[in-house]
Amino acid sequence: MSECPFFPKPYKNKASTLLTFLLKRRSWLDGLYERSYKMQTGYVKMPNFDLYVINDTKEVKRMMVDEVREFPKSAFLHELLSPLLGESIFTTNGEVWK
Structure with a gap:
């Protein structure tokens, strides 16, 4: 399903x-x-x-994995999404992200 x-x-x-x-x-x-x-x-x-x-999977991988340091998440994004997603790949940077 x-x-x-x-x-x-x-x-x-x-x-x-x-x-x-x-x-x-x-x-x-x-x-x-x-x-x-x-x-x-x-x-x-x-x-x-x-x-x-x-929406392009190759670009998402590039931004979220391959070149993650070039695309840091903002504090606003963290504040907005962390109640829903917690401390995750979508909300954190640096050591916390790893």
Whole structure:
């Protein structure tokens, strides 16, 4: 049995700037549109930070394993994800990551 994580039903096309802003107030996932889930690399402009979405497995491996020192996780990312993922590859850097 295959399970798919929950995500809001995406809009067919990119929403207007105002609608995107209003949607992202609830969750940044609400601001994504259909193509966001299919593109290999994406960029989402957030009010206080920039978010890059990587869906290409080779690039994920490069960023998370091969060249991990070149792509440190921010304190904000740690604060955001650690309640869900704990001290993991997705939330830590350096010695803690190892």
